[in-house]
Amino acid sequence: MQKITPSLWFDNNAEEAINFYSGIFKQSKVLDKSYYGKGSPMPEGLLLAATFELAGQQFMVLNGGPQFPFTEAVSFIVNCENQEEVDYYWSRLTADGGKEVQCGWLKDKYGLSWQITPTSLHKMISDKDPEKSGRAMQAMMKMVKLDIAALEKAYNGE
Missing domain, CATH: 3.30.720.100 (Signal recognition particle alu RNA binding heterodimer, srp9/1)
Known part of the structure; x- marks a missing residue:
């Protein structure tokens, strides 16, 4: 247990x-x-x-x-290895009344908050090079559902 x-x-x-x-x-x-x-x-x-x-x-x-509805104060992170996983969880958890939020966050139809996060994102935003990590962070902040290819382009300065 x-x-x-x-x-x-x-x-x-x-x-x-x-x-x-x-x-x-x-x-x-x-x-x-x-x-x-x-x-x-x-x-x-x-x-x-x-x-x-x-x-x-x-x-x-x-x-x-x-008496006690869910709030954004608690969320569950789903670590995704690739864009296919991001897309899968995003579409399923927003189905039937779920809501897209921002920066990879969503609320499902019950009001529970989830973060659908590529595992590569942590590496990018915690990079010791502040320019690389800053570009990745700025790109993420403009997204709703996270796009790994776009995050990697920003991270690499492309």
Whole structure:
């Protein structure tokens, strides 16, 4: 069992969210589920909580109602090896009402924030050459979905 597990509070659509995320990320599985019973504060039979795994990372979900919506203060980074992966995750997570934001950030249809990030970006923006890293950073700041080829061109001064 992993030491720290993110717990996500949903407004009664956690089971739908698990199915949505499991359809996007490979190596997904539901580990356990519990449901509200008779006399509970939510409708009987509604998912209470579940633990599931996406790409080896465990998450817990809770159907708790509308009191605590997601904010941009917490986001999940998806590290992508190539543009095909960036495009794949971007299109799937913005589907059905998700919103593009800026600099590789998006909000999915549940309001959860994600950063779809090429693994090469960290190398570029942390380069010891301030001109190279600055050009990559400036290019990134102008993008919505990140374009690896354009980032590399900026980084290389092309």
